[in-house]
C-alpha cells in the first residue's frame with residue numbers, strides 16, 4: 008500500500024494580491040513502512056505538503072492516491088483518511104484543547120466512533136508508548152513543558168492507530184536531551200508498531216541517524232529525494248539552498264582531502280568512527 012502524489016500544485020489565496028504558489032509540481036511515492044525525513048529551509052513548503060497527505064489542504068491541481076484510491080473522489084471519506092494518516096502539528100498548542108491530557112488523547116479515537124472502553128485502552132497505550140509519565144495524564148495540557156506537550160500531541164494521533172505518522176518539526180524548541188528522547192521514541196514506534204513515518208525537520212543532523220530516505224524541498228519543489236548517503240554527498244548544493252549536511256559529512260570529506268582514506272559516505276557518528284578506525288588500522292599495518 009502507498010501514498011502517491013501526482014503533479015500536485017498548491018496556491019494560497021489564489022487570484023488575490025497575496026497569491027502564493029507553495030507547492031510546484033510535486034511527484035512523490037511513499038511506500039508502507041518507510042521512515043522519511045522531509046527537509047527544507049523555512050518557507051520551502053514542508054507544512055503545506057504534509058497537510059495535503061491527510062486532506063487538510065486540497066491541491067489546486069494534481070492528484071493524491073492513498074492505497075490505490077483517489078482521495079479527491081466524491082465518496083472518499085476524508086475522516087477515515089485522517090484516522091489512517093495521523094498528523095502531529097508543528098505547534099502542539101494547535102492540537103491540544105481538552106481539559107486534561109487524557110481527554111485530549113481520547114478525542115481522536117472517540118471521534119472515529121469507537122466505544123468508550125476501546126478509546127480509553129488506546130489512550131493508555133498511546134500515552135505509554137510516547138513515554139509521558141502518569142503524573143501528567145490528568146493535568147491540563149497547557150500547563151506542561153514543550154517536550155511534554157509534544158508527547159501528548161503525538162499520543163493523541165497514535166491513539167487512532169494510524170498507518171502513517173507525520174510529525175511536523177517535532178523537535179523545535181527542545182533541548183538536545185529532549186530532542187534525542189522524542190526522536191528515539193519515534194524510531195521505536197516505527198520499529199515496534201511498523202508504521203510509516205514522515206519526519207519534517209530543518210536539520211539534517213536530526214534525521215541523519217534515523218531515516219532511510221530524505222526528501223529535500225526548496226521553494227515549493229522537490230530538489231532531492233534519496234538515501235541519506237546520496238543526499239549528503241551533495242552538500243554543496245544543500246548549502247546553496249540554506250541547508251547543510253551533518254557535521255560528520257564535513258569531517259569525513261576533510262579527512263579524505265588530507266589524504267586519509269575514509270568513507271565519505273558515512274552519515275552517522277558510529278559509521279564515521281568505524282571508518283576512521285579502519286583507515287588508521289590499515290595505515291598502521293602497512294607501516295609495520
Ligand SMILES: Nc1ncnc2c1ncn2[C@@H]1O[C@H](COP(=O)(O)OP(=O)(O)OP(=O)(O)O)[C@@H](O)[C@H]1O
Nearest residue numbers: 019020027029047048049050051052053054055056
Ligand atoms: N495560510 C497561508 N496563506 C498564505 N501563504 C502561506 C500560508 N501558509 C504558508 N504560506 C506560504 O507558503 C509558503 C510555504 O509555507 P510552509 O509553511 O509550507 O513552509 P515550511 O517549509 O513549513 O516552513 P517552516 O520551516 O517555517 O515551517 C511560504 O512562502 C509561506 O509564506
Ligand SMILES: [Mg+2]
Nearest residue numbers: 053054055097
Ligand atoms: Mg512548517
